[in-house]
Amino acid sequence: MKEQLLRVQEEALATIATATESATVQEMRVRYLGKKSDLSVVLGGLGKLPTIDERKAMGALGNEVKMAISGALDAREAELAKGELAARLAAESIDVSLPGTPAPVGHLHLMNQVRTKIEEIFIAMGYEVAESRIVETDWYNFEALNIPKGHPARDAQDSFFITDEVLLRTHTSNTQIRYMLEVAKGRTPVKIICPGRVFRRDFEDATHGSVFHQVEGLMIDKGITMAHLKGALTEMFRGIFGPQARVRLRPSYFPFTEPSAEMDVSCPFCGGNGCRICKQSGWVEIGGSGMVHPNVLKAGGYDPEQVSGWAFGYGIERVAMLAYQIEDLRHFTSGDVRFLRQF
Numbered sequence: 001m002k003e004q005l006l007r008v009q010e011e012a013l014a015t016i017a018t019a020t021e022s023a024t025v026q027e028m029r030v031r032y033l034g035k036k037s038d039l040s041v042v043l044g045g046l047g048k049l050p051t052i053d054e055r056k057a058m059g060a061l062g063n064e065v066k067m068a069i070s071g072a073l074d075a076r077e078a079e080l081a082k083g084e085l086a087a088r089l090a091a092e093s094i095d096v097s098l099p100g101t102p103a104p105v106g107h108l109h110l111m112n113q114v115r116t117k118i119e120e121i122f123i124a125m126g127y128e129v130a131e132s133r134i135v136e137t138d139w140y141n142f143e144a145l146n147i148p149k150g151h152p153a154r155d156a157q158d159s160f161f162i163t164d165e166v167l168l169r170t171h172t173s174n175t176q177i178r179y180m181l182e183v184a185k186g187r188t189p190v191k192i193i194c195p196g197r198v199f200r201r202d203f204e205d206a207t208h209g210s211v212f213h214q215v216e217g218l219m220i221d222k223g224i225t226m227a228h229l230k231g232a233l234t235e236m237f238r239g240i241f242g243p244q245a246r247v248r249l250r251p252s253y254f255p256f257t258e259p260s261a262e263m264d265v266s267c268p269f270c271g272g273n274g275c276r277i278c279k280q281s282g283w284v285e286i287g288g289s290g291m292v293h294p295n296v297l298k299a300g301g302y303d304p305e306q307v308s309g310w311a312f313g314y315g316i317e318r319v320a321m322l323a324y325q326i327e328d329l330r331h332f333t334s335g336d337v338r339f340l341r342q343f
């Protein structure tokens with residue numbers, strides 16, 4: 001029996017030494033120490049030994065073998081576990097010095113980019129950015145701007161009236177009056193640019209919307225002429241469309257300016273040679289402008305005998321469409337990121 005026990009031990013220790021994974025060591029524990037192991041089978045013969053001394057001696061040896069095998073299993077397992085942990089840590093380690101994956105960030109909506117650009121052009125010339133009300137009274141939106149009763153723009157068909165006297169402003173020109181009366185209060189010069197949202201009862205199509213943006217310009221001082229207007233407009237359109245842009249003023253009519261002029265810019269597509277966009281004219285219409293009407297200056301608390309001024313106003317979407325070759329106004333409010341990402 002002694003030989004059998006020693007053989008069992010020898011074989012077990014040799015095999016345990018070859019284990020390469022802690023899972024295998026678990027299996028070996030069952031194989032070498034379990035109920036059906038060779039060791040158990042050999043020790044099962046203890047009772048058949050002739051003398052009590054032999055039984056004692058073999059029992060003790062059996063225990064030693066069991067301890068030796070169990071010790072070897074523990075040691076091998078610990079050793080392998082250490083290696084496996086090290087390997088796992090190495091595999092899962094994170095290099096904190098690697099550059100991160102950038103989180104996607106948005107950017108300003110094209111409308112706001114163009115608006116900001118226009119503001120910056122004027123801020124560079126010493127203008128102030130002024131904003132006023134979107135919900136406005138008839139007086140600031142029409143009356144003070146010399147828009148007489150019965151004028152088509154006052155028609156409920158064209159404007160969103162809230163009450164008889166209150167409406168959503170139809171243009172940014174209300175800010176001319178608000179600024180003169182509430183901010184400038186008679187001082188000169190007045191040099192402002194007024195961007196903002198305006199509202200019209202219009203059927204929506206590729207070039208019309210019921211909510212859109214305008215920017216208004218106003219300059220008041222002693223001795224202001226249309227030459228100053230043209231200078232400011234040229235500076236603005238060169239900033240937006242590039243240094244080759246030219247401005248043309250065409251006689252027109254607005255109640256709040258006298259004289260009044262439509263302002264055109266040389267076609268940004270063909271440079272003025274004539275193309276489909278400018279209908280071969282070489283010019284595209286941007287908006288309105290003129291010398292501030294004496295009645296408007298008076299409504300704003302200024303004496304038209306002492307000072308004069310120019311003003312202009314136009315739709316920002318239209319300018320953005322021309323500058324970025326966008327064919328449909330509705331893209332601006334579609335919320336479609338495939339459109340927005342391009343700018």
Ligand code: DAH
Pocket residue numbers: 170171172173216217254256257287288289290311312313314
């Ligand atoms: N308020 C006009 C509109 O909404 C645009 C405009 C024309 C503004 C001439 C002005 C101007 O300041 O002088 O169509």
